[in-house]
Amino acid sequence: VFGIETDIGSGKGKREFQELADQLIPQDNAAEYNQAMMDFGARLCVPNKPDCMNCPIQGSCFAFKNNLVSELPVKINKTKVRDRHLHYFVIRCGESWVWKKRSSGDIWEGLFDFPVIEKEEEESLEEGLAIPLIAGEPKVFPKKYRHILSHQRLHAEFSEIEIPRENRSTLEIWAEQEGYLLVEEEKIEYLAKPKLIVNFLTDQGF
Structure with missing residues (x-):
């Protein structure tokens, strides 16, 4: 409900x-409140498969509203968590989108996402941008995304780049050189994608 990111197993988290x-506990009815909390945790807000659709506090739940139900509460098990700042580029040419299949050994091995640069938090977009064929400034989507893994906190932003149709052949050559794929829009739903990318596409109406 409260969106606490502190590891629940740490001393700080426990406090x-x-x-x-x-x-939160009502001093005049603590026993009944505690029993209700135990029932709530056993029947609705269970760790592996919470019944969010029937939850009476769904409307005020931070995890539900931010698509973080599977990531909260955070339980790190003493694994050091690293913050990573990613900027994805949604590159489109007509009805074709540029995608990359994650390689072996990657955290998302075999899944598809967009071309991405990893940057320091304070680094500007221009300092890391190295994509050809751009006409004008990329459109930066205002919403920033956060995705929590067992040992990483991903902070992601997205920009859209529209490539003119007359430059498609040049785009195809560049994509092949960089290991990217051009996928037609109607086939995107069949790609296996990380939840972070699914959340972004859902927000865009896909």
């Missing part, structure tokens, strides 16, 4: 959750 629980 943070305990302090919040102490604030």
Whole structure:
């Protein structure tokens, strides 16, 4: 509900959750409240498959509203978490989109996502941009995305680049050199994609 990112198994996390629980518990009816919380956790907000559709507090749940139900609460198990800042480029030419299949050994091995650069948090888009055929400035989508893995916190932004149809042959050559694929729009739904990319596409109406 509250979107706490602190590891629930850490000392800091235990204190943070305990302090919040102490604030919420009604002093005049603690026993009934505690029983209700246990029932809620056993029947609806279960760890592996929560029943969000029937949850009475769905409307105020941070995890549900931000597509983080499977990532919260955070339980790191002493694995050091690294923050990564990604900028994806949605490159389109007519009805074709540029995609990349993640290679062996990658965290998303075998899945498809967009061309991406990884940058320092303070680095500007222009400092890392190295994509040819661009006419004008890329359209930057305003929403920023966060995706929590067991050992990484991904902070992602997306920009759209429209390539003129007359440059398609040049785009195809560049894509082949870089290991990218051109996929027609009607076939995108059949690609296996990371949840981060699925969330972005859903927000765009796909």
